[in-house]
Amino acid sequence: MTTNLTRRQWLAGTTTVAASSLLLSGVKASAQTFMAPNVNPTAENPIRAHLNENSYGQSLKARKAIADAADDAHKYAFEDIFKLIGLMAKLQDIPKEYVGIGAGSTEFLEKAAVFNALDGGDLLLPTPTYGDIGRFSRSLGSNLIEVPVGEDMAINLDAMRRAMTKNVKLIYLCNPNNPIPTIIEKNALKEFCNEFSPQATILIDEAYFEYVDNPNYESMIDLVKENKNIIVTRTASKIHAFAGTRIGVCYANPDIIKRMFSLFANTLNLSAMRGAYASYQDFEYQNFLKQKNKECQKIIYKMLDDMGLEYKESNANFLFFNAGRPSKEVAETMKKHHILTGREFKPFTNWVRLSLSKPEEMQLFADIYKREFG
């Protein structure tokens, strides 16, 4: 079990960057075993390769900020909201009136769906894609126009263009997409946004932005700066490891931000905001995580190449590959080894979404997968 690792074993399993930031912080290694690879998973402590989380956990600076926030936890957190908004604005070089903070980016997907329903609009979106906004919209009674991804499995903007109707008032584009970690080519996306934002709000969900290393990719924040009818959402749930702590960011023109906050229900948590304030400035840790993610990708690409299995190059912290057998069967088999893999994504029922955790864990996955299915 990871919790029984000695300090020496732990240090051997991490990079110099992580180890040095650990030592600098003066935190005992025993408190940091979360960073150690889980190479002996159990039913109680499985390898979590199913939810696109960050298995390294939060940066030490974020943890310290969250612990220290206990002293102020009795206070309403209004000052912290503005402080975090200020930081997010500075990091993106955008005026702070263009920034909103939420309890996860889901808060903004939900609000966008609510406004679209109130306006009586249809929702145009690709399929498969991240499901929340479609689910919310359906519950609110909105009509959905779902456009299948192309033969290359990327979001098909031309098909979306053809599917557009005058009733569409909200368009959702997840970039990189999930469960298929493809990106939309930057110029094609800009053109699409310029064409349709006069008619509909376009929400670009950039949850996996930090992991992208692809010259054909660009954030659409620059279009937000031009006051276009565009919302860009980001989340601290992925590279910042805040999935259970809940911080999301929304970039949009001040009219949209004001509308979003007309539904403000004080969901914001002081500790989470203090943690995020520290985490977003811990560039060393973010670089360490990006490096580890690449190492994980390499390990799984090799396994897939060795086995002759088809996959999409990843632009995120997960892979999507064709197992040639039902993903449910893969999930059941791997679960026996205490490794959790993604659920089934229709219509790609033979494709597995594998969230990348730590290289050592991915090597274990590869070894077991080859043994079971090779």
Ligand SMILES: Cc1ncc(COP(=O)(O)O)c(C=O)c1O
């Ligand atoms: C594309 C995408 N958007 C949004 C979310 C939800 O993020 P949050 O935790 O910020 O609500 C996820 C979570 O997996 C996601 O994959």
